[in-house]
Amino acid sequence: MDAAAFLRYLAALPDYRQQIVHIERIPQQDATPGELESPLHPGLQTCLESLGISALYSHQAKAVNAIFGGKNVIIATPSASGKTLCYHLATLDALLRDRNSHALYIFPTKALAQDQLRSLKQIARPLSSRAPTGRGGVISQDAIAVFDGDTPQNERANIRRRARIVLTNPDMLHLGILPHHQSWARLFRNLKYVVIDETHVYRGVFGSHVANVLRRLRRLCSSYGSAPQFICSSATIANPEEHARNIIGLPVAAVVEDGSPHGEKYFAFWNPPFLDEAKTSRRSPNSEAALLLSGLVQRGTRSLVFARTRKLTELIYIYTQGQLSPSLADRISPYRAGYLPEDRRRIERQFFDGELLGLVATTALELGINIGDLEATVLTGYPGSIASAWQQAGRSGRSVDGSLSILIAHEDPLDQYLMNNPDFFFSRNFDNAIINPGNPYILKPHLLCAAWEKPLCDEDEEFFGLSTGTMIAELQQEGTLRKRHEEWYPTPAIDYPARDVNIRATSAQNYAVIDHREGCLLETVEAAVAFFLIHPGAIYLHQGESYLIKDLDLARHIAWAEPSAADYYTQAMDITDLRITSLTKEKKCHAVQVYLGDVDVTTTVVGFKRKRQLTEGVIRQEPLDLPPQNFPTKALWFDLPEKAIARIAEAGLDFRGGLHACEHAAIGILPLFALCDRNDIGGVSTVFHPD
Numbered sequence: 001m002d003a004a005a006f007l008r009y010l011a012a013l014p015d016y017r018q019q020i021v022h023i024e025r026i027p028q029q030d031a032t033p034g035e036l037e038s039p040l041h042p043g044l045q046t047c048l049e050s051l052g053i054s055a056l057y058s059h060q061a062k063a064v065n066a067i068f069g070g071k072n073v074i075i076a077t078p079s080a081s082g083k084t085l086c087y088h089l090a091t092l093d094a095l096l097r098d099r100n101s102h103a104l105y106i107f108p109t110k111a112l113a114q115d116q117l118r119s120l121k122q123i124a125r126p127l128s129s130r131a132p133t134g135r136g137g138v139i140s141q142d143a144i145a146v147f148d149g150d151t152p153q154n155e156r157a158n159i160r161r162r163a164r165i166v167l168t169n170p171d172m173l174h175l176g177i178l179p180h181h182q183s184w185a186r187l188f189r190n191l192k193y194v195v196i197d198e199t200h201v202y203r204g205v206f207g208s209h210v211a212n213v214l215r216r217l218r219r220l221c222s223s224y225g226s227a228p229q230f231i232c233s234s235a236t237i238a239n240p241e242e243h244a245r246n247i248i249g250l251p252v253a254a255v256v257e258d259g260s261p262h263g264e265k266y267f268a269f270w271n272p273p274f275l276d277e278a279k280t281s282r283r284s285p286n287s288e289a290a291l292l293l294s295g296l297v298q299r300g301t302r303s304l305v306f307a308r309t310r311k312l313t314e315l316i317y318i319y320t321q322g323q324l325s326p327s328l329a330d331r332i333s334p335y336r337a338g339y340l341p342e343d344r345r346r347i348e349r350q351f352f353d354g355e356l357l358g359l360v361a362t363t364a365l366e367l368g369i370n371i372g373d374l375e376a377t378v379l380t381g382y383p384g385s386i387a388s389a390w391q392q393a394g395r396s397g398r399s400v401d402g403s404l405s406i407l408i409a410h411e412d413p414l415d416q417y418l419m420n421n422p423d424f425f426f427s428r429n430f431d432n433a434i435i436n437p438g439n440p441y442i443l444k445p446h447l448l449c450a451a452w453e454k455p456l457c458d459e460d461e462e463f464f465g466l467s468t469g470t471m472i473a474e475l476q477q478e479g480t481l482r483k484r485h486e487e488w489y490p491t492p493a494i495d496y497p498a499r500d501v502n503i504r505a506t507s508a509q510n511y512a513v514i515d516h517r518e519g520c521l522l523e524t525v526e527a528a529v530a531f532f533l534i535h536p537g538a539i540y541l542h543q544g545e546s547y548l549i550k551d552l553d554l555a556r557h558i559a560w561a562e563p564s565a566a567d568y569y570t571q572a573m574d575i576t577d578l579r580i581t582s583l584t585k586e587k588k589c590h591a592v593q594v595y596l597g598d599v600d601v602t603t604t605v606v607g608f609k610r611k612r613q614l615t616e617g618v619i620r621q622e623p624l625d626l627p628p629q630n631f632p633t634k635a636l637w638f639d640l641p642e643k644a645i646a647r648i649a650e651a652g653l654d655f656r657g658g659l660h661a662c663e664h665a666a667i668g669i670l671p672l673f674a675l676c677d678r679n680d681i682g683g684v685s686t687v688f689h690p691d
């Protein structure tokens with residue numbers, strides 16, 4: 001696309017109010033070829049030629065050379081640089097040369113596994129019918145299979161028996177493969193490669209859980225006599241080698257120099273205009289996103305808009321529909337988590353085939369699902385990290401043609417800071433991906449899972465770290481492990497402990513949203529957010545249609561919905577109460593006393609607002625009576641000195657607002673000092689707290 005021409009078109013619109021505050025031009029990059037130190041299997045070389053691939057990029061060749069040299073590798077290059085081909089080549093080459101070799105592919109989502117299944121089978125198709133060569137010979141299409149929660153029960157035994165490349169996700173590995181390793185003995189005994197795609201996703205609490213799942217995998221492989229190599233791929237992050245090493249627990253070689261070509265990209269910052277002369281509030285970023293998407297679609301530009309939440313995805317889609325002709329309105333769609341798998345596959349296929357021109361999506365499409373070449377991406381709000389912002393922006397410009405990305409600011413201080421300081425974004429290094437596998441709250445449950453899979457022993461410190469002995473002693477004291485013949489076994493009361501460890505730190509129980517008139521399932525909603533989204537009286541948006549939630553059955557986890565013509569949407573209101581249960585540490589920092597301890601956090605949804613579409617003005621508020629949600633956690637807190645409070649009051653400054661700003665600043669910088677991800681952190685600021 002001609003990105004510069006589209007930006008000029010926007011600036012000429014009657015409604016334009018100087019929203020474009022910065023334009024960054026990223027020049028075109030030519031390909032840098034690379035050479036392999038050892039030739040690929042002849043059959044695999046033929047596959048590449050049939051796909052029109054005559055040479056590898058420099059980073060692809062460097063990665064394959066390192067893998068063939070026996071190293072664990074992480075490939076951390078930008079979106080659309082061809083990382084996938086690196087691990088496909090290594091895996092298929094090994095399977096062609098040795099008929100006993102197996103590989104395990106791990107993806108963060110089921111959708112990505114299905115997408116890569118299609119990609120891998122396409123590459124390997126010529127290998128399923130050719131004459132055998134060497135010891136490996138043919139790789140049949142049914143030797144490549146997905147094994148996840150959607151896999152039919154009647155197909156699972158055949159996959160365990162026949163598949164040589166198994167594609168799965170961390171959840172199924174944790175719950176369905178490792179605890180049943182005896183049924184997977186063939187895989188564990190012959191595992192040559194473990195591929196971990198989208199490694200940058202495994203950060204914070206989730207990443208720490210996944211790291212322990214992989215340590216359990218390595219431990220079981222060792223007991224079966226295998227020691228697989230790990231191949232990781234990642235978006236660009238600041239610490240790829242360190243992060244991959246922390247994830248798998250082994251030394252890693254990093255490949256970071258990108259040799260792939262890409263076209264010229266324009267990256268614009270768009271700040272919604274003020275609504276009044278007093279400059280008290282700005283126009284909704286959702287309305288601005290609809291303006292941009294409608295303009296792109298009208299010009300025939302394949303575009304993707306990212307929204308922060310499910311609800312905003314639906315709202316932007318509805319707003320955009322209202323600005324398009326009926327024929328063009330049919331060529332856009334929302335896409336997000338919660339939709340039924342068949343609906344997501346249909347939307348992906350329609351967009352890939354060109355039936356759809358525009359999508360509005362949550363971060364479900366931030367990952368590398370193949371939806372074809374995109375020309376423009378619109379980010380509705382800064383996604384929280386520079387790596388995520390570039391990952392989203394990188395979904396456009398996957399070919400050598402020009403592309404456009406636009407970041408629309410929200411009113412929050414961080415977004416506005418970026419609008420006023422764009423150089424901070426474009427000159428800053430990428431974020432670090434941080435995990436802490438040794439966190440006792442995470443490690444101890446995984447040690448119990450490991451003991452259930454195979455009794456623990458002193459040598460397991462090699463896999464789980466130096467604190468393993470201490471953690472085992474605590475589990476023994478808690479009565480969940482017992483020692484026998486120098487090994488530790490789960491006590492009889494422990495049954496299938498993996499079931500009690502939720503590695504994504506979300507509720508295992510979902511709510512079903514059911515159209516009570518048709519009796520059909522619309523979608524599912526996680527219990528952790530159900531009270532916010534599907535409370536009685538809520539307007540639930542599903543694929544652009546409004547549904548009124550008539551009743552929420554807490555016992556059966558069902559939300560009963562009916563179609564609605566409402567021209568408003570709803571927004572839940574909640575209060576968070578924090579109670580200090582124990583103090584473990586305290587420290588004087590200048591004039592401020594800082595504390596660390598255990599707390600109980602209680603969140604209660606107390607009501608909701610009805611808000612007008614487009615203007616997003618509040619119509620009225622209504623109360624709700626829903627049970628509180630409670631969880632224990634660790635917290636750091638501090639009190640402000642009375643002198644500081646008095647000085648703030650004397651200066652006429654907003655004390656509550658300043659306290660709230662301190663809370664958000666602390667959340668933002670805590671990952672610099674603690675092994676956590678900013679998305680794992682919450683905060684509360686109050687003028688007075690009873691504890």
